Amino acid sequence: MMDRDWHITGDLDQFLTRAGEFLRSRPALHTVHLTVTAALRSRGLRMYGEGDPVFGALERDGEVRAALFRTPPGRLMLTPLTAEEAVELASQLALRGAELPGVMGELDTASTFAEAWASRTGALSELHARQRLYRLRDLTIPYPPPPGRPRVATAKDREQLMRWYVEFAEAIGESGTSQNPGEWADSRIAYGGITLWETPDGTPVSMAGLTPKVAGQVRVAPVYTPADLRGRGYAGAVTAEVSRMAKAAGADEVLLFTDLANPTSNALYQRIGYRPVEDFAGYDFHPAPAPR
Structure with a gap:
């Protein structure tokens, strides 16, 4: 347990007992926390790497107000915080000697935490993506x-999925924090979590995935088309198909994230019928250069 009402634990079940109702109360805003913790439960705590995950819940007056998790080597993932709460959390983690590679969360929360972390630790904060x-x-x-x-996609597509997963992770700058490609492909194939668009001769040209349904929400991820095949409508067609599948399977919320630096994908998803909910930001932290 950490001071100032943050309860920190490495026990996933303990965390979900405390914060699960809070996470389910706003399934859209908490989609990443819901889907990642569900995956950790089913596939093991070290599915993202060798380090031990950390979970936390901010509780005041008997009510959970916010949550966090980190699955090394990934960034600290935050639900929305007030500016005061974000600064307090950065200060407390810095005092504990925490080592963070970055932070991801709702735009104001992430930017406030990143600024406070840089101030407390001397680290350099760099915007990774909006x-x-x-x-x-x-x-x-x-x-x-x-x-x-x-x-x-089925087992015969395993090598294709592995290759495209690696390419996707590299394209979004997440190759250092991505899952093992084979394990990722196997898990998605097991529940039918990837749909391919294939040409009339049977050649796969694009893919779109769905996370398992948790708290009524499903997230479309990843969507990937190799660079030399883009601009032909494949991504829009396969994204529309998995979106239809999610609604047909009873999802209350069908969600997806886009990179705001990519106007093409943002326009595409709005044409299909997606509407903005919230903006998020990810920051990377780097050690300050040694004095010369």
Whole structure:
């Protein structure tokens, strides 16, 4: 347990007993916390790396107000905090000697924490990405569709999925914190979590994934088309298909994140029927250069 009402633990079940109801109360804003903790429960605490995950809940007056987790080597992941809470948390973690590679959260929370962390530790804070969370409203299937058809990936697609997962992680600058490609592919194949768009001759040209449903929400992730195949409508078609599948399976919320630096994908998802929910930001922390 940490001072000032933060309860920190390495016990996932203990964390979910304390914070689970809070996370489920706003499933869209808490989508990452919900899906990651569910995956850790089913696949093991070290699915992202060898370090031990850390979980935390901010509780005041008997009520959980915020939550955090970190799965090394990844960033600290925060639910929305007030500016005061973000500064307090940065100060407390710095006093404990915590080593953080970065932070990710709602835009104001992440930026306030990053500034406070840099001030307390002397680290350099660098904006990694700004993202926008979208929610599906009324699905619009692109017409006319590109040539070909959707198909749920199976074991025969394992090598393809592994290769594309690595390429996707590199493209978004997350290769250092991504999962083992083989384990990722196996887990997705096991529950039908990746759909491919293939050309009429059966060649896969794009993929879109769905996270398992947790608290009624499903997130579309990842969406990837190799660079030389973009601009042909494949990503829009396969994203619309997995969005349709999620709604047909009873999801209350179908969500996805986009990189705000990519106007093409943001426009595409809005044409399909996604509408903005909240902006997020990720920051990387680097040691300050040694004095010369």
